[in-house]
Amino acid sequence: MTISEKSAYLKGLMDGLKLNTESDEGKMIAAIVDLLGDMAKRVTDIEETTIAISDELDEIEEDLDAIEDFIMDEDDEDFEDFEDYEDDDWDDEEDPEEGFDFGDEDTTVYEVECACGEIIDFDEETLEKGSIVCPNCGETLEFSLDDEDEE
Numbered sequence: 001m002t003i004s005e006k007s008a009y010l011k012g013l014m015d016g017l018k019l020n021t022e023s024d025e026g027k028m029i030a031a032i033v034d035l036l037g038d039m040a041k042r043v044t045d046i047e048e049t050t051i052a053i054s055d056e057l058d059e060i061e062e063d064l065d066a067i068e069d070f071i072m073d074e075d076d077e078d079f080e081d082f083e084d085y086e087d088d089d090w091d092d093e094e095d096p097e098e099g100f101d102f103g104d105e106d107t108t109v110y111e112v113e114c115a116c117g118e119i120i121d122f123d124e125e126t127l128e129k130g131s132i133v134c135p136n137c138g139e140t141l142e143f144s145l146d147d148e149d150e151e
Helices: 003-016 024-083 124-129
Strands: 110-113 119-122 131-133 140-142
Touching: 003 024, 110 124, 124 131
Parallel strands: none
Antiparallel strands: 110 119, 131 140
């Protein structure tokens, strides 16, 4: 028997017993039965919503599995292409960074060497700030945008 059926049974039992709903006890029992009926409706709604969400999640999981399979199949094909090459086929003198996309090509990257020997790369935004902290030794390196030629 479901919660809704049990609630309906209690309501029918109360009606069948012909309880006096004008007495204090009758009012209390009638209120409890009404409350149980409302709670049964809410629980039923929550169960239906949970089932619907579960079904949607199952569909999403299936879609994600299909996408994963598709991506993994492509990766396997790419790997198979590399298996055909021998180690001797690779040109050792080729620049390993050639063809690598570093992002925005208009960004200028500056380089400074700290007294500790650490080489630090930074962009124009850091240059405008006027200083940078060496990640190796913690020393603050300061620099200026002023051109020395102006002096």
